[in-house]
Amino acid sequence: MSSDEDVAAVSRHTHFIGKKENMIRARRVVKSVGERDVLVIYHQGDFHAIDVRCYHSGGPLQEGDIEDFDGRTCIVCPWHKYKITLAEGEGLYQAVDPSVKPLKPTWCSKGIKQRVHTVTVSNEDVFLTLNDSPGPIDSDYYQTEKYRNTFLKE
Ligand code: FES
Numbered sequence: 001m002s003s004d005e006d007v008a009a010v011s012r013h014t015h016f017i018g019k020k021e022n023m024i025r026a027r028r029v030v031k032s033v034g035e036r037d038v039l040v041i042y043h044q045g046d047f048h049a050i051d052v053r054c055y056h057s058g059g060p061l062q063e064g065d066i067e068d069f070d071g072r073t074c075i076v077c078p079w080h081k082y083k084i085t086l087a088e089g090e091g092l093y094q095a096v097d098p099s100v101k102p103l104k105p106t107w108c109s110k111g112i113k114q115r116v117h118t119v120t121v122s123n124e125d126v127f128l129t130l131n132d133s134p135g136p137i138d139s140d141y142y143q144t145e146k147y148r149n150t151f152l153k154e
Contacts, residue, residue: 089114
């Protein structure tokens with residue numbers, strides 16, 4: 001691939017989404033980019049980007065609290081309190097081994113459930129690069145036209 005083709009390939013998936021100062025002030029914004037609706041969060045000095053509708057049942061993650069669980073920063077879906085790591089989109093849950101007394105819950109992973117995207121900052125401009133990795137991720141279901149039209153009108 002030539003360097004011109006490299007630039008074209010990158011720009012197809014990378015989109016300017018705002019000025020850094022404004023994005024930091026807003027803390028959370030929902031951006032419709034390409035065919036996805038993405039929640040961009042500024043939290044403790046870092047930007048994160050994640051599909052806006054929860055993989056479980058389409059809950060509005062833009063209204064979720066951010067908390068640390070087992071040392072990992074998660075967004076907590078406001079609908080059924082599922083915990084999703086901001087960095088990887090991993091679903092976390094607590095489990096108990098009934099054969100071990102006293103019972104002690106431990107954090108476990110369901111694997112990657114929510115598609116996360118990449119945010120970069122250049123010259124005070126913020127860019128979003130969509131994660132187009134192949135293979136379905138559960139949150140993809142809520143990026144279909146049916147759900148985008150339903151949820152965006154609410
Ligand atoms: Fe998010 Fe159920 S829709 S936890």
